[in-house]
Every structure is written in structure tokens, then in C-alpha cells.
Amino acid sequence: MDSFEALIGKNINEVALNESTTFFIAPLEYFYKNCGRRYPASKFKLADMDYFNLISFSDLFKYESILIIWYDETGLITDLEHYYLSNDFDVLFKDYYYIKKAIDNGEAHRLREGDTKYLGASRLSEKVAQPNSDSLANRREFVLKKKYLQKILNEMGFRCM
Structure with a gap:
């Protein structure tokens, strides 16, 4: 993990992040809310x-964990979090x-991200x-929802400095 820890303090645009063979690597931007809590700026695309x-669940989650590289609005990498997805x-x-059930029943066009808790079927514009x-249904991608990423942030216990 030493090589990843050397990323703290660098700009996200200046580092090359290669795909890992043991965990997901997720560079994620965060913002601060008025109350001083961090929140993720975007979802994390899985596939x-x-x-x-349809990709199988085991192939979609081929890794049991995710290394989140958190960076702020300026692009500065501030924190790393190795989180075990297998817990959830x-x-x-x-x-x-x-x-999967909605797709099998011919109802992919009715899917909404609000229908699920952590894993979303994010809608794209192409039908x-x-x-x-x-x-016809909008093309979609599997994502870890902001709500789930917020849960991870909350478990880390970050507050405004």
C-alpha cells in the first residue's frame, strides 16, 4: 500500500492509475456541504x-474490495480508503x-435508480x-450510487477541518 499512500498531496490529473488485479480503483471527487460533511460528487461506474x-453478479463484482482515492475540487488527493464491498x-x-428481473420481464425502460439501494442502473441517453x-429502453450502466459512496464516507467519519 506504500505506493498508493505516496499519492496523497498530488493532483489527480498528474498520476497514472493502472487497473489492479485484486481490487477496484476508484478516483472520486468530493465536495463539502454547508454543515461541513463531505459528499461524493459522482457515482462510480462498474460496467x-x-x-x-447481462453480466453475472460474480463477474460484476470480480473484486471484493475497492480502493477509493478521494480528491477535492482542486484535484488534490487527500485520502485513501480501502473498503470491502463484500460487507455489503x-x-x-x-x-x-x-x-435483472426488470430486464428479464421486458421492463428495462421502467427502471429508475431510486428503485435500488446501493447498485444503480444509471440511464444514458441512447435508446x-x-x-x-x-x-425501447435507455442504454444503462451499473454504478455504485452516490448514496452508497456517502455511506462509505460516513463510516470514515470525515468532518470539515
């Missing part, structure tokens, strides 16, 4: 969604199953065909 060949696999699997339906 594109193919309605006709029960909720993530329920979310995955809900999304595509879906199985078992004549309706």
Missing part, C-alpha cells in the same frame, strides 16, 4: 449493461437481482432494444 447478455454483498445482490418487449 456497461448489455440487456441481451447482500444488499448489492438484492439490487442486482431487482435490475436500444431490450429483451421481451417492443419498447
Whole structure:
């Protein structure tokens, strides 16, 4: 982990982050709310969604953990967090199953990110065909929702300095 710890204090745009073979690497920007709490600026994309060949849960979560490289509005890397997704696999699997069931029932066009807790089916603008339906559905990608990333931040206990 020493090589990752050397990232603290550097600008996110000046570092090369290579894919890991043991965990997800997620460079994520955060902002401060008025109350002094941090909150994530965006979701974390896991994979594109193919309605006709949906990735399995085990392939989607091929790694049990995620290294989050938190950086502020200026691009300065301030913190690292190695978080075990496997602690939340029960909720993530329920979310995955809900999304899969909607696709299998030809209702991908009705999916909303609010339907799930941690794993989202983030909507993209392009419309595509879906199985078992004549309706077109927005193309989507699997994401870790802001709400889930906020949960991780809250567990880290960050406050305004």
C-alpha cells in the first residue's frame, strides 16, 4: 500500500492509475456541504449493461474490495480508503437481482435508480432494444450510487477541518 499512500498531496490529473488485479480503483471527487460533511460528487461506474447478455453478479463484482482515492475540487488527493464491498454483498445482490428481473420481464425502460439501494442502473441517453418487449429502453450502466459512496464516507467519519 506504500505506493498508493505516496499519492496523497498530488493532483489527480498528474498520476497514472493502472487497473489492479485484486481490487477496484476508484478516483472520486468530493465536495463539502454547508454543515461541513463531505459528499461524493459522482457515482462510480462498474460496467456497461448489455440487456441481451447481462453480466453475472460474480463477474460484476470480480473484486471484493475497492480502493477509493478521494480528491477535492482542486484535484488534490487527500485520502485513501480501502473498503470491502463484500460487507455489503447482500444488499448489492438484492439490487442486482431487482435490475435483472426488470430486464428479464421486458421492463428495462421502467427502471429508475431510486428503485435500488446501493447498485444503480444509471440511464444514458441512447435508446436500444431490450429483451421481451417492443419498447425501447435507455442504454444503462451499473454504478455504485452516490448514496452508497456517502455511506462509505460516513463510516470514515470525515468532518470539515
